[in-house]
Amino acid sequence: MTVQGPSAVVLRAHRTDLAQPPSSVLEVVTLPPQEPAAGQVRVRNLFQQVIAASGDLMFATSQIPVPVFRVGEPIHGPAIGRVVESRADDLPVGTVVLHTSGWREESILEPGEAFPVPDGVFPGPEYLLNQGVPAYHGIVDIAGVGEGDVVLVSGAAGGVGSMAAQIANARGAASVIGIAGGPEKARYLVDELGLDAAIDHRGDDLDERLTELAPDGITVFFDTIGGAQFEAALRHAAPGARFALCGTLAGQIGGDGGHPRLDLMTAIAREVQIRPFSTRHTPEQIEAWSSHYAQWYADGRIRFARTLLDGTLQRAVTAQDELLAGVHRGNVVVRLAGSAGHTSGHE
Amino acid sequence: MTVQGPSAVVLRAHRTDLAQPPSSVLEVVTLPPQEPAAGQVRVRNLFQQVIAASGDLMFATSQIPVPVFRVGEPIHGPAIGRVVESRADDLPVGTVVLHTSGWREESILEPGEAFPVPDGVFPGPEYLLNQGVPAYHGIVDIAGVGEGDVVLVSGAAGGVGSMAAQIANARGAASVIGIAGGPEKARYLVDELGLDAAIDHRGDDLDERLTELAPDGITVFFDTIGGAQFEAALRHAAPGARFALCGTLAGQIGGDGGHPRLDLMTAIAREVQIRPFSTRHTPEQIEAWSSHYAQWYADGRIRFARTLLDGTLQRAVTAQDELLAGVHRGNVVVRLAGSAGHTSGHE
Structure with a gap:
């Protein structure tokens, strides 16, 4: 008996040419269900961020200093999800977290890979998905x-x-x-x-x-x-x-x-x-930005410019093409179907 | 009665194309003799330095932060000469000086424009003509x-x-x-x-x-x-x-x-x-280099790489073309005819 698990976006083949749209090498597939091991959590993803660098990581070699995507495996990228099953004491069920193992309906994360989203700082958790x-x-x-x-x-x-x-x-x-x-x-x-x-x-x-x-x-x-x-x-x-x-x-x-x-x-x-410069998102860099972001946002000096799309993982795949074509404004985020309750009224 | 004065290299026309050799717009002409005014000296030039930047200064506009050459006027550049007539107390006849009003047999200089060449530091005064x-x-x-x-x-x-x-x-x-x-x-x-x-x-x-x-x-x-x-x-x-x-x-x-x-x-x-970076030859930059140059030369750690050519101003004009063609090695200096006694045995 095969149990139908959560969907994920898998790299079918490497891109070999910049003219090739990312969507042409991506496929949404169903993976076997996964259980969190001790210390891990299972997260249901609510928001998928779409960034230009993902297009580069689809090549066999990339100069971006993060692991490239591998053929036959799910791709990764920044996302926000809610813990739905926890085997980690500090991440109880219901915690909303930021992480970089997105492009799937569900992600299994170690505590060090999941950053709880602070409450009440921004109108919605997707505000943490920014560049x-x-x-x-x-x-x-x-x-x-x-x-x-x-x-x-x-x-x-x-x-x-x-x-x-x-x-x-x-x-x-x-x-x-x-x-x-x-x-x-x-x-x-x-x-x-x-x-x-x-x-x-x-x-x-x-x-x-x-x-x-x-x-x-x-x-x-x-x-x-x-x-x-x-x-x-x-x-x-x-x-x-x-x-x-x-x-x-x-x-x-x-x-x-x-x-x-x-x-x-x-x-x-x-x-x-x-x-x-190639930002490596060091803890110091993240901290420097985070503190200013919250303050400037509160002061009305920074707006979160973004395009919020509603849909499934397949919509995120299409959005990746659109991003490279310059169709969208600001940070591009797909609110994944089933993430009810996480809306943001204004930018 | 016209008195035959010293020769100088004059810009006949602006270069309009990099393919145009500098020599095609330069002419050696005889100028009326000039007498130094009070505070000035008359210098007989011994060595003419040939540098790539001179080629740029022959265009009507140049991004190099020194005055461009003007059509109908003598061009300028680094040279070394000997004071042959002095109306400046601190530059007696016989003083060998470095200056930037070369490309002529004789230059009239203010004291602030003439830098006496120290004795005995280098084998020859042309060692001061370097980049x-x-x-x-x-x-x-x-x-x-x-x-x-x-x-x-x-x-x-x-x-x-x-x-x-x-x-x-x-x-x-x-x-x-x-x-x-x-x-x-x-x-x-x-x-x-x-x-x-x-x-x-x-x-x-x-x-x-x-x-x-x-x-x-x-x-x-x-x-x-x-x-x-x-x-x-x-x-x-x-x-x-x-x-x-x-x-x-x-x-x-x-x-x-x-x-x-x-x-x-x-x-x-x-x-x-x-x-x-565009060196502007600030006094600090000149001082920093000069002190190290003398010491490193004395220690045998720096050699003065140069091509020493013998001839007239016309030879310097030809050398300008040759420099841009990559014919010569090191710093290119023309020892002007009549500069006897200023030879350098080794590099």
């Missing part, structure tokens, strides 16, 4: 944004960029300019997230707009895109500008956006400090 | 080279690179690898300058050699070239490597070497710190 750690690290530790800075953020309507831009604002930057795709996202950056200005890279001329918005040049560039946006940022860099390079969505969707041209003479003449 | 300031600044202040570093220097047989590589050695780097063009220059780097290894970028496969010479990656890259050598350095960068970018000869000779591809994912995954 503020690299944003905070990049803006604060790498670029050292402070008063007087003219900050440009690419992918500013994205999960990381929306946080980075708001953190720069909260740190007292003189001006924060966001780049996003499409007039709607551009409007959102200014009207909802409180940025000083926005550039629609699809409709606007990047150079014209930057000349207009930053006549003395940008002093900080926080990049999640690469490609032509990196190249434009360098053309508009002020002497001594700091570039915090966090990601390269333009490279992750194919084409040559992951390999922009580095104009050496300009970089040399202006002594632009180019600092690519 | 050690940016080399020292880049290796020490920008890259912070110390023990344990695996240092790669591009253009290592050039005027800046030869100093940078030797300074890295003198600072105790674990290994210093130089890249140069041709087997002769490569041999020179190891046999004469004491580098640990050399790569001939014309004959060797850069990636193969770097894999062999730096199996754990390079921790420092000092770049004077750009182009494919920058790209290869990034492929072989160790985590946290520091890149001190000082120049882009590959860009200065045309082609797209001044705009190498920046592989963002590699740079991010390895957190390579990319620091282009």
Whole structure:
């Protein structure tokens, strides 16, 4: 007799080409039911986060410093779930936890892998699924944004960029300019997230707009895109500008956006400090962000920009394609069917 | 009556294209004789230094932070001369001085523009014509080279690179690898300058050699070239490597070497710190280099890599083309005809 267990998203084959949509190599399958061993808990997942890096982990080799996905096995990623069976004293049934073993209906976790979600800090537990750690690290530790800075953020309507831009604002930057795709996202950056200005890279001329918005040049560039946006940022860099390079969505969707041209003479003449960084989510980085996030959120200085989708694991798979296509705004989270009671009224 | 004065090199027209040899826009002309005013000296030049940056200054606009050359006027550059007429008390006739108003047989200088060459420190005064300031600044202040570093220097047989590589050695780097063009220059780097290894970028496969010479990656890259050598350095960068970018000869000779591809994912995954710098020859930078240069030279730890050519100003003009073509080794200096008595027996 076969017992029907919970579903999980399994990697069927490695991606071999960036043009291949992630969904083409993923399959939702039913796994045998699993019981938690001593010290473990069984978690029913409520929210699945969808991030660009997952697309990279589907290749046989990846430069991202986390384990790549393996063919024939479930993939992993950040999720939030509720403990439904516990063999760990400190994680009683009912505890809502953040963890990184998502992409399945149920996850078996060790206590060290499950972080209880604090009550009452945010409107919903999915607020913990955000990309503020690299944003905070990049803006604060790498670029050292402070008063007087003219900050440009690419992918500013994205999960990381929306946080980075708001953190720069909260740190007292003189001006924060966001780049996003499409007039709607551009409007959102200014009207909802409180940025000083926005550039629609699809409709606007990047150079014209930057000349207009930053006549003395940008002093900080926080990049999640690469490609032509990196190249434009360098053309508009002020002497001594700091570039915090966090990601390269333009490279992750194919084409040559992951390999922009580095104009050496300009970089040399202006002594632009180019600092690519790979956040490793150290306990210190997580702690630094968490404390500021809660406070800034309470003060109304940070909004959680996100797209909340309702559905199943299959919906999350589709959302992974959509994320790389730039369809969604902010952090992308799928509220998994059956997670009733975990809604959030506002962003 | 027209009195025949000293010769000078005048810019006839701006360069408009990197493929245009500098000599095509330069002309040696005779200027009216000039008398020093009160406080000035007249200097007969003995040695003319030839540097890559001069080629850039022949364009109507240049990003190098010194005045560009103007059409119809003499060009300028580092030279060494002897005071032949003095109206400045602190610069008596016979004083040998370093200055930046060269490219002419005679220069009229203010005392603040003329730096007396110390006696007996080096075999010849042309040893003061070197590019050690940016080399020292880049290796020490920008890259912070110390023990344990695996240092790669591009253009290592050039005027800046030869100093940078030797300074890295003198600072105790674990290994210093130089890249140069041709087997002769490569041999020179190891046999004469004491580098640990050399790569001939014309004959060797850069990636193969770097894999062999730096199996754990390079921790420092000092770049004077750009182009494919920058790209290869990034492929072989160790985590946290520091890149001190000082120049882009590959860009200065045309082609797209001044705009190498920046592989963002590699740079991010390895957190390579990319620091282009434009040395401004501050008094502090000059002082820092000068004190070390004299000491290291006395200790036999630094050799002055140079090509000494004999001739006239016209020879210097030709040498400017040759420099950009990579013909010469080390710092290129023309010993001007009539400078008898200022020879140097060894390097």
